[in-house]
Amino acid sequence: MVQFNLPENSKVLKGNYFKDTTGSVNIKKVNIYRWDPDKSENPKIDTFEVDVINCGNKVLDILNKIKNEIDPSLTYRRSCAHGVCGSCAMNVDGTNTLSCMKSHKDISGDINIYPLPHLKVVKDLVADLSTLYRQYESIEPWLKNKENKSQTIEINQSKENRKKLDGLYECIMCACCSTSCPSYWWNGDKYLGPAVLLQAYRWIVDSRDEERKERLKIVADKLKLYSCHTIMNCTNSCPKGLNPAKAISSIKKMLATN
Numbered sequence: 001m002v003q004f005n006l007p008e009n010s011k012v013l014k015g016n017y018f019k020d021t022t023g024s025v026n027i028k029k030v031n032i033y034r035w036d037p038d039k040s041e042n043p044k045i046d047t048f049e050v051d052v053i054n055c056g057n058k059v060l061d062i063l064n065k066i067k068n069e070i071d072p073s074l075t076y077r078r079s080c081a082h083g084v085c086g087s088c089a090m091n092v093d094g095t096n097t098l099s100c101m102k103s104h105k106d107i108s109g110d111i112n113i114y115p116l117p118h119l120k121v122v123k124d125l126v127a128d129l130s131t132l133y134r135q136y137e138s139i140e141p142w143l144k145n146k147e148n149k150s151q152t153i154e155i156n157q158s159k160e161n162r163k164k165l166d167g168l169y170e171c172i173m174c175a176c177c178s179t180s181c182p183s184y185w186w187n188g189d190k191y192l193g194p195a196v197l198l199q200a201y202r203w204i205v206d207s208r209d210e211e212r213k214e215r216l217k218i219v220a221d222k223l224k225l226y227s228c229h230t231i232m233n234c235t236n237s238c239p240k241g242l243n244p245a246k247a248i249s250s251i252k253k254m255l256a257t258n
């Protein structure tokens with residue numbers, strides 16, 4: 001059997017235990033991945049006992065409570081707290097999700113929280129999304145008209161054409177899908193991944209855009225597009241209920257029939 005040896009400093013160790021000090025009768029144990037680039041220490045899992053009586057329902061409320069009342073050094077991203085900005089994506093209980101949408105009441109037992117998987121960690125729960133943003137930029141996610149029409153006149157769209165954007169425009173680029181895709185784990189530097197490909201498709205099918213052919217050319221690449229093997233993890237993990245796998249197969253179909 002093949003044996004893999006991980007480098008010594010990649011082992012996740014047991015961290016600090018923060019005992020409840022409130023005497024609450026409803027305590028949840030929350031295990032959180034911690035890593036600080038400024039300390040030359042291994043990553044560790046800290047455990048916090050959290051009084052969930054005096055806490056909102058969402059996992060993000062628990063994180064805010066820990067940061068405000070127990071350990072201010074806990075680091076994570078968040079902004080809107082309403083599933084709109086996509087910044088609070090993380091792995092909760094083994095699933096990539098938005099912590100502001102996930103209710104901790106749905107989790108029985110301890111809550112385990114990690115950063116989005118298979119990305120470099122910036123600090124604690126903050127994953128490095130710079131490659132994903134570069135890939136997003138590469139598909140040129142803005143309306144393109146040959147004569148810059150959109151700057152001078154209103155470009156109308158029929159109801160039928162507008163409908164084609166449903167299930168696409170709602171994407172908030174949270175990266176839950178891409179970081180649950182095995183093809184993206186192994187080839188994240190070359191394969192665009194489900195989030196960026198869904199966005200690419202959103203512009204390809206926009207009737208107001210005049211660069212469909214050029215857009216298809218940008219993604220028509222063995223590694224950028226065809227690394228998708230229809231495993232469907234992406235669709236299963238999207239917290240907005242979108243279907244990036246379907247968008248990817250629609251791009252493949254367009255390329256095969258155009």
Ligand code: SF4
Nearest residue numbers: 171172174175177238
């Ligand atoms: S498709 Fe869903 S999971 Fe993927 S980036 Fe968009 S909103 Fe997030």
Ligand code: SF4
Nearest residue numbers: 181228229231232234
């Ligand atoms: S369907 Fe494609 S993009 Fe989605 S998880 Fe599978 S390989 Fe990744």
Ligand code: FES
Nearest residue numbers: 079081086088100
């Ligand atoms: S904080 Fe904006 S989506 Fe969660």
